[in-house]
Amino acid sequence: PASIISFIFCVLINIAVIYLLIKTLYIVIEVRKETKSNAKKVLSLSSIATKATLTPSTAHPKEEIPNKWSDYGILFQSFKEDSFLQQGFMFFFLLRMYLCDILIGYFFGYPMLQVICLCVMSLLMLVYLLVKRPYQETPDLVKLIINELIIAFVNFNLLILTFLDDDGDSKEEIRYRIGDVVIMANVIFNVLAVVFLGVEVTTR
Numbered sequence: 079p080a081s082i083i084s085f086i087f088c089v090l091i092n093i094a095v096i097y098l099l100i101k102t103l104y105i106v107i108e109v110r111k112e113t114k115s116n117a118k119k120v121l122s123l124s125s126i127a128t129k130a131t132l133t134p135s136t137a138h139p140k141e142e143i144p145n146k147w148s149d150y151g152i153l154f155q156s157f158k159e160d161s162f163l164q165q166g167f168m169f170f171f172l173l174r175m176y177l178c179d180i181l182i183g184y185f186f187g188y189p190m191l192q193v194i195c196l197c198v199m200s201l202l203m204l205v206y207l208l209v210k211r212p213y214q215e216t217p218d219l220v221k222l223i224i225n226e227l228i229i230a231f232v233n234f235n236l237l238i239l240t241f242l243d244d245d246g247d248s249k250e251e252i253r254y255r256i257g258d259v260v261i262m263a264n265v266i267f268n269v270l271a272v273v274f275l276g277v278e279v280t281t282r
Contacts, residue, residue: 088183095172095176095179098172099169099172099173099176102153102168102169102172103166103169105147105150105153105154106153106154106162106165106166106168106169107162108147109147109154109165110159110162110165112147113159152168153168153169154166154168156213156214156215156218157212157213157214158211158212158213158214161210163206163210163212164210164211164212165212167212167213170206174199174203177195177199178196178199181195181196189240189243190240190241190244193233193236193237193240194237196233196236197230197233197234197237200226200229200230200233201230203226204223204226204227204230207219207222207223207226208223221270221274224270225267225270225271228263228266228267228270229267231263232260232263232264235256235259235260235263236260238256239253239256239257
């Protein structure tokens with residue numbers, strides 16, 4: 079009975095997360111479509127007004143978010159609108175979290191695969207953040223990059239530990255040092271989270 083309940087619970091959680099991912103993707107796509115459509119209408123009206131007044135207009139139409147999506151602003155409002163890869167950051171972020179949970183929950187018998195995939199995802203996220211820079215505000219981007227650097231650092235230390243376990247290496251001193259490094263990195267991560275929150279509250 080307990081195993082059946084656990085199975086049903088896992089299925090329901092997976093369905094809920096997949097629904098959230100699909101909903102997030104749908105909202106971002108629709109917001110991009112409607113904001114561009116509204117911008118084109120504004121540009122068309124501006125052209126007509128310009129022709130009527132014979133006054134050249136140099137203003138660019140602002141892409142405003144439709145009111146019906148305002149309740150979902152957390153999914154797109156803090157991010158740049160230049161491309162889907164930027165405005166859709168929250169979708170990629172949630173997808174990455176879901177994949178991490180899948181790796182940890184369903185591949186616990188393959189620690190090497192788990193850690194390698196976690197390291198690859200950390201590197202991909204760092205490259206994505208550095209290249210696309212999805213956040214509108216630079217401080218938000220810097221905070222996330224710092225957090226991702228710490229996560230990548232921990233993942234690569236875990237990879238070293240996994241290699242040591244796989245080789246049957248009994249160098250306990252190395253293991254203890256790596257363990258201390260991982261613990262310290264987690265402490266720094268939590269301290270920085272509090273610092274970032276304090277700075278955000280005091281600068282509002």
